[in-house]
Amino acid sequence: xxxxxxxxxxxxxxxxxxxxxxxxxxxxxxxxxxxxxxxxxxxxxxxxxxxxxxxxxxxxxxxxxxxxxxxxxxxxxxxxxxxxxxxxxxxxxxxxxxxxxxxxxxxxxxxxxxxxxxxxxxxx
Amino acid sequence: xxxxxxxxxxxxxxxxxxxxxxxxxxxxxxxxxxxxxxxxxxxxxxxxxxxxxxxxxxxxxxxxxxxxxxxxxxxxxxxxxxxxxxxxxxxxxxxxxxxxxxxxxxxxxxxxxxxxxxxxxxxx
DNA sequence: CCGTATCCCATCGGATACTG
DNA sequence: CAGTATCCGATGGGATACGG
Numbered sequence: 531x532x533x534x535x536x537x538x539x540x541x542x543x544x545x546x547x548x549x550x551x552x553x554x555x556x557x558x559x560x561x562x563x564x565x566x567x568x569x570x571x572x573x574x575x576x577x578x579x580x581x582x583x584x585x586x587x588x589x590x591x592x593x594x595x596x597x598x599x600x601x602x603x604x605x606x607x608x609x610x611x612x613x614x615x616x617x618x619x620x621x622x623x624x625x626x627x628x629x630x631x632x633x634x635x636x637x638x639x640x641x642x643x644x645x646x647x648x649x650x651x652x653x654x
Numbered sequence: 655x656x657x658x659x660x661x662x663x664x665x666x667x668x669x670x671x672x673x674x675x676x677x678x679x680x681x682x683x684x685x686x687x688x689x690x691x692x693x694x695x696x697x698x699x700x701x702x703x704x705x706x707x708x709x710x711x712x713x714x715x716x717x718x719x720x721x722x723x724x725x726x727x728x729x730x731x732x733x734x735x736x737x738x739x740x741x742x743x744x745x746x747x748x749x750x751x752x753x754x755x756x757x758x759x760x761x762x763x764x765x766x767x768x769x770x771x772x773x774x775x776x777x778x
Numbered sequence: 779c780c781g782t783a784t785c786c787c788a789t790c791g792g793a794t795a796c797t798g
Numbered sequence: 799c800a801g802t803a804t805c806c807g808a809t810g811g812g813a814t815a816c817g818g
Binding site: 733 | 779780782783
């Protein structure tokens with residue numbers, strides 16, 4: 531199982547790794563990355579796909595992802611103005627692992643809901 | 655790439671999936687799950703492994719993971735009291751995908767740090 | 779040893795209004 | 799269309815102290 535050895539979550543470089551995990555751990559990053567997928571999309575297009583994300587949070591999330599080199603932002607001189615977002619190669623590699631997480635969540639969501647209900651009943 | 659189709663991050667069942675993602679997205683869950691691995695561990699043992707986690711947060715994190723059926727909690731009648739924690743089968747399946755995330759973070763942390771520095775310089 | 783209770787502040791993120 | 803600015807309530811999580 532751990533043929534690679536455990537990640538350095540507790541050794542040196544731990545803070546750095548946790549920084550990265552907290553980037554993907556905020557409320558919207560995973561959703562945005564999954565909806566972006568391997569296709570370039572515009573701001574409002576992405577916004578609809580990520581509903582009910584607010585304009586403010588989509589902007590902030592994209593800014594943070596751009597800063598980390600996970601998405602690119604391309605401004606086209608047109609009227610009305612048009613801005614395209616896309617995953618970088620690094621973003622695509624992250625998409626792979628994040629899809630694993632999303633699929634796990636999707637597969638396990640019903641049983642986890644049951645577990646929660648059972649636990650809450652049992653401990654009430 | 656998306657042979658499974660995109661996860662239902664925006665369809666029905668979206669709230670449920672996001673609930674699950676937010677569980678693993680909090681500050682300590684990924685660390686605790688990785689450090690627990692496939693071996694039963696005691697509270698303070700886990701605490702040292704997850705340093706600098708506080709007692710309060712380890713307790714809260716384990717409680718939430720137990721509620722979701724991801725870890726088991728076993729109290730042994732001994733003195734001093736002894737409590738063992740272990741991943742359930744569901745927890746082990748989560749470990750797989752979470753290790754993927756941790757390894758990605760570890761591999762990419764240095765370049766992301768560079769990207770951040772470059773971005774901050776460029777936009778200053 | 780294994781927790782819970784309290785306090786308290788920093789950050790996150792929603793609502794809303796405004797700009798190029 | 800694609801954002802930024804401001805306000806503000808909710809939540810997360812650290813420090814500390816106490817209990818079984």
